Amino acid sequence: MEMFKLSTILSGHHDDVRGVSSTNDDCIVTVSRDKTAGIWERHGSVNFSMEKMLIAHSSYVNSVTILKVAGNYYVVTGGSDKIIYVWDILDCSNPIFTLIGHTDNVCTLSSSSDGKIFSGSWDKTAKIWNNYQCEYTLVGHEYAIWDIIEFNNNSVLTASADKTIRRWINGVSVNTYTGHQDCVRALVDLNNGSFASAGNDSCIRIWSEEGSCLMELFGHSSFIYSLDLLPTGELVSSSEDRTVKLWKDVQTIILPATSIWCVSTISNGDIVCGTSNNSAYVFTRDKERYADSDTLKIFNEANANFAESKKTKEKINSDKLPGVERLLQPGTKDQQVIMVKNGSEVEAHQWDSSTNNWLKVGVVTDAVGQERKQLYEGKEYDYVFSVDLEDGKPVKKLPYNCTENPYTAAQNFINKYELSGTYLDEIANFIVRNAEGVEIGSNQTGGDPLTGGSRYVANGSDTTSMGSLSNYKDPFTGGSRYISSNSQSAARITQSSAKEFTCPKKYVNMESGNPSAIYKKLEEFNSKVKIQNSDKSFDQDEMSIIKAVLNKISGEESSGEDVIFQGIDKVVSRVMSWPIEYRFPLLDIIRLAASKIHFNGEIRKHLLAGDSLEVFIEKSSNIVSDYEKNNLDGIQARAIMAMRMSVNMFSCADGQIEIALSGQELLKICKLILSSSPNKNLKLAVSSFLMNLAYLLYNKIELSKDTPFFERLNVNQIELMSNLVELSSEFLNSESQLSFVEINAANTAQIDNTDVLLRLVNVVGILGKIISKHSHNDSFAVPLKSIKNSNLSITLNAIKMASESDLLTNTIGEFYITLYFFFIFYIFSLLIFFDFNFIP
Incomplete structure (x- = not known):
């Protein structure tokens, strides 16, 4: 076969x-x-x-x-x-x-x-x-239930983190299967009266219905996440060890991702799996469905450049590994994997019998610390630090993998616990000091061909593992949190002025995206347009311009900025004639280009086809007209794209000019969006735009002292500020009340709009800071009056109520509770002062 x-x-x-x-x-x-x-x-x-x-x-x-x-x-x-x-x-x-x-x-x-x-x-x-x-x-289970399937048409099976499997008939537990040494994550009916299970103990077990373990299959070196059955009756599994396996150990497929979260079989006999690198992969035995050479090259290069920690492998003694001369000998079977020492690197290679070649499938990195990776929120990490930010506050968990950029890990930690961005450098430096992710003997970064990013390589060899305060049993995985051998107390990260409202230090960007996928989608839509009307489709030169833009966005070498600047405006203009549902890939490119490419003061000419920002948004997305006509089919997706593009416009000086010129109209668009029940992603994009606009005002008025910025553009900054305050406070009020409705209705400790709430609080905080510094200026009484008239006091009282709730405390973190209390006092003080002095 x-x-x-x-x-x-x-x-x-x-x-x-x-x-x-x-x-x-x-x-x-x-x-x-x-x-x-x-x-x-x-x-x-x-x-x-x-x-x-x-x-x-x-x-x-x-x-x-x-x-x-x-x-x-x-x-x-x-x-x-x-x-x-x-x-x-x-x-x-x-x-x-x-x-x-x-x-x-x-x-x-x-x-x-x-x-x-x-x-x-x-x-x-x-x-x-x-x-x-x-x-x-x-x-009946003691911990989380990780899988549930129908079995023998008359019962169901459940697999749990309590290491057991149960069989149920009509809601009643009739069998309990024990034998796994760790959490059970996956089940599959083998269609012959037996079933298979797998989990964190890296073992697949075959069971009879009565409860006898008929067979054990070993081969994976880490957690097994998923099982499925091919039409041929063959068993397929996926694991944290980067592999999909076909049993009985018929084939091992290595992928360029740490976690292969899931695997599923298709009726035609193909396999599809989902991974931690944001992609899914389809594999086939049918030669008619093999990947083309370009796709295969991307896949092989991604595997070859994948950095893998030794913690995902059994302990390796690199001194005893063979050298690259071992690759001159053929493999003993297809898919055989060996490790060789190439200079100071340890490389993994897999034998491909179809080409009679060894394919490099990874570089093994060294991770000094615990012998076994640490489980946190369902994922394995090289380190899970316990971080103590404030006296008397709960310790927070900071997960980190040695192949991860420490600044990315630090930013994720800040986002998760809603901390101030001023902690970023200190947290990142803490990671560098206490974790080692050196690729053996190398100080060079390696590019990730899937993302265009770089793998972080730390310098230094000292490793200090940070302990936790006490033993803690994870109710979802059954594992224990990491406690270091030296029993140190949790790491402390402090900040001198944690209770003072601090303005953000930079604009929010929305830069995530896959340029390769965007280009493929654009190619697909271009082909459809060509069939419908060839005059409206892109020719090869225009597709080359788009490719050059995407290369520039990805950080790859492109044909040069002259090529981009000379042609992108024509490309943008042409796509405006496409059906509206085909336009979003190019709008996605504009979103990324706005924050990644410097357009030498001519962003309107190159990216907006000569139009102002609000005119371009309407031409490209029909947002205003469709909202006014109540034509809501697909409008939220278009609005999300438009708002994310606007958010990224703040990244460059000419983008900020376009924002300022279109600010009033963009606020009207935001108000229209908010009046039509936007989803969470759209709310987040709108609140990010409002926060950036507030920071633009603060940046020009307070930081750069460029007060004439708005005057030069003939923009009334006071009116802009007043409208921004009014819209943001209304938005904040509705979102805070929504949170309390959810708490009362669901009695749940999780509130889903905290990201939006915090951005809006920042908007009002930033503007309050501007107003307080210009209290001598009568013109600033106008936006302050907007604050008062918008019932912000009700909103602030709602936030105060939220801060007193244990439910919200668990969600947004102790740090922000302190900030909210301070902020409430701060704003109310302003209201009382100005009420008597400025507002008639």
């Missing part, structure tokens, strides 16, 4: 792909931590494109299954927001059913042949949904 080879790469998500499923040979569904699901349809024999994006979840989407009822297909998704959504695959604009009942992350979903939905959650329960109503709640 043929070995599996790469067929295609599905690139379109902006975060880990946590679940995959399929309806048939030509339709794949993926779900991601980027809070979306994607429906991919086949074009030709090989390639897929994301035709639909499902947006409703307010947090990570972690699970997916396909439901078939009366010949119709439905997509079912679940995630960290504790909600299950059911979507009609033909019309995914909105979910048709919402299933509420779980009180924590919905981490697994499956369905039965008779139309039932099975769900499992970190809340230690599983549920059986019949006709979209909860029929049974399965209670």
Whole structure:
């Protein structure tokens, strides 16, 4: 039988792909931590494109299954927001059913042949949904339920972090299967009266229905996340060790990602898997569906450049490894993996019998510290530090992998706990001091061909592992948090003025994106336009200009900025004649280009086709006209793109000019968007724009002392500030009240709009700081009056109420509670002072 080879790469998500499923040979569904699901349809024999994006979840989407009822297909998704959504695959604009009942992350979903939905959650329960109503709640496991499947048509099986498997009939537990040494994560029915299970102990077990362990399969070197069965009856598994395996150890497929979160089989015998590098991969045995040479080259280079910590391998003694001369000898079997010492590097190579060559599949990096990686929130890390920010406050967990940029890890930590950006350098320096991620004997960074970024390589050899304050049992994984051998107290990071409101030090950017995927989508739409009207499609020269722009964005060598500047305006103008649903890839390019490329003061000419920003947004997206006509089909996706593009315009001086000139109209667009029930992603984009606009005012008036900036543009900064205050305070008021409604309705400790709330608080804080410094200027009484008239005091009181709630405290962090109290006092002081002195 043929070995599996790469067929295609599905690139379109902006975060880990946590679940995959399929309806048939030509339709794949993926779900991601980027809070979306994607429906991919086949074009030709090989390639897929994301035709639909499902947006409703307010947090990570972690699970997916396909439901078939009366010949119709439905997509079912679940995630960290504790909600299950059911979507009609033909019309995914909105979910048709919402299933509420779980009180924590919905981490697994499956369905039965008779139309039932099975769900499992970190809340230690599983549920059986019949006709979209909860029929049974399965209670009995001690920790999270990681998988649930139908078994033998009359029962269900559940796998749990409590190391057990249970079998249930009509909601009653009838069997408990024990034997795994760690969390059980995956199950699959083998269709012969037996089933397979796998988990954190790296072992696959085959069980009889009665409970006997018939076989144990070893081969993975880390957690096993997922199992599935091919039409041939072969078992497939995916793991934290970068591999997908075909059993009984028939083939090992190595991928350029640390975590292979999920694997699923398609009816045509292909395999699709989702990974931690934001992509999904399809593998096939059919030569007609093999990947083309360009895609294969990207995949092989990504594998060759992948840096892997020794912690994902058994302990390696590099002195005993053979040299590169070992690669002159052929492999003993296809897919055989060996490690060789090449100078100061340790390389992994895999034998490809079809080409009779060794393929480099990774560089093994050295990670000094614990012998075993640490589990945190379902992912393995080289280090999980306990960080103490303030006396008397809870210790916070800081996860870090040695191949990760410490500034990225620090920023993620700041975002997670809603901390001040002024902590960034101190946290990053702490990581560098206490973790070692040196690629053996090398001080050079390595480019990631999938992202265009660089792998961070730290210098120095001293490693200090930071301990935690006490033992803690993780209720979701059953593991213990890391305690260092030297029993140090938690690391301390302090800041002298934590209680003082501090303005942000830079603009917010929305720069995540995959240039390669964007280009492929643009090529696809260009082909469709060419069929409909060849005069409107891009020719080869114009596609080359677009490629040059994307290369520049990715940091690769391009044809030169002259080429970009001479042609991009024509490309932008031409796409305005395309159907509106085909325009978003180019708008995505403009979004990235606005923050990545310096346009020498001519951003309007090159990126906006000569129009002002608000005119360009309307021409490209029809936002205002469609909102006014109540034509809401697809409008939120277009509005998200327009607002993200506007957010990135603040990155350069000429972009700031365009923002200032269009500021009043853009605020009107924001108000229109906010009046039409925007989703979480759109709210975040709007609040980011408002925060950047506030910072622009602060930057010009307070920091650069360029007060004439707005005068030179004939822009009334006081009117702009007043309208910004009014809109932001209204937005803040509605969002804070929404949070309390959710708390009262769901009795939950998680609030999903804290990112938006904090941006809006920053807006009012920044503007309050400007006003307070210009209290002698009568003109500043106008925006202050807007603050008073907008019932901001109600909003601030709501925030105060929230800060007194244990529920919100757990969500936004102790630091911001202090900030809120200070901020409330600060603003009310202003209101009292100006009420008597300036406001009639």
